[in-house]
Amino acid sequence: MDINGEERIAAPRSVVWAALNDPEILRQCIPGCQSLEQRSPTELAATVKVKIGPVSASFSGEVTLSDMIPPESYRIAGEGxxxxxxxxxxxxxxxxxxxxxxxxxxxxxxxxxxxxxxxLGSRLIGSTSQKLAQQFFASFNAVVGAGNATTDA
Known part of the structure; x- marks a missing residue:
């Protein structure tokens, strides 16, 4: 399933890029994240607890950053x-x-x-996945934008 979106963040691109590569900020923003440990500059280990419909589960897995073009873009991939x-x-x-x-x-x-x-069905999975993605990027926006606003003041 594909989910697309965008967020306008009240911070310069260099600040946003640094935050996208900061495990502590990512941990705060990932819905249900129990732990996020950096193993290398491009590899992290994560434990996330999510509820999708009647199923609640903890997922343990790996997160990898690739195709990095600082400070413009990257791919974040995970499997749990x-x-x-x-x-x-x-x-x-x-x-x-x-x-x-x-x-x-x-x-x-x-x-x-x-x-x-x-x-559980593709509609429930799709709507929950979209909600989780939107929550992550909205939380990321709030953390990074608010952090930038306080440093500029």
């Missing part, structure tokens, strides 16, 4: 296993465009699920 709930995997292509003192962050997410989760 949730025991009997199944698995989730996907990626997001993220692009940053300067617009004065603000940054336009555009994203294209492609996600797949399998196992018990896949049995």
């Amino acid at each position: 296993k949730g025991g009997i709930a199944g698995f989730a995997k996907g990626f997001a292509d993220v692009a940053l465009t300067e617009d004065g003192n603000e940054t336009i962050l555009r994203y294209n997410v492609d996600a797949q699920v399998g196992g018990k989760l896949a049995q």
Whole structure:
């Protein structure tokens, strides 16, 4: 399933790029994130707890950053296993465009699920995935934009 969107962030592109590569900021913004540990500059380990319809599960997995063109774009890919709930995997292509003192962050997410989760139906999976992606980018916008506003004051 494909999910597209954009956020206007009240921060310069260099600040947004740094935040996209900061595990602590990412941990704060990922819905249900229990832990996020940086293993290398491009690899992270994550534990995320999510509820999709009647199924609640903790997923443990890997996150990899690739196709990096600092400070313009990258691909963030992840794969997690949730025991009997199944698995989730996907990626997001993220692009940053300067617009004065603000940054336009555009994203294209492609996600797949399998196992018990896949049995819930594509409409529920799709709407929940879109909601989670929107929550992440809205939270990211709030954290980065607010942080930038306080440093400029």
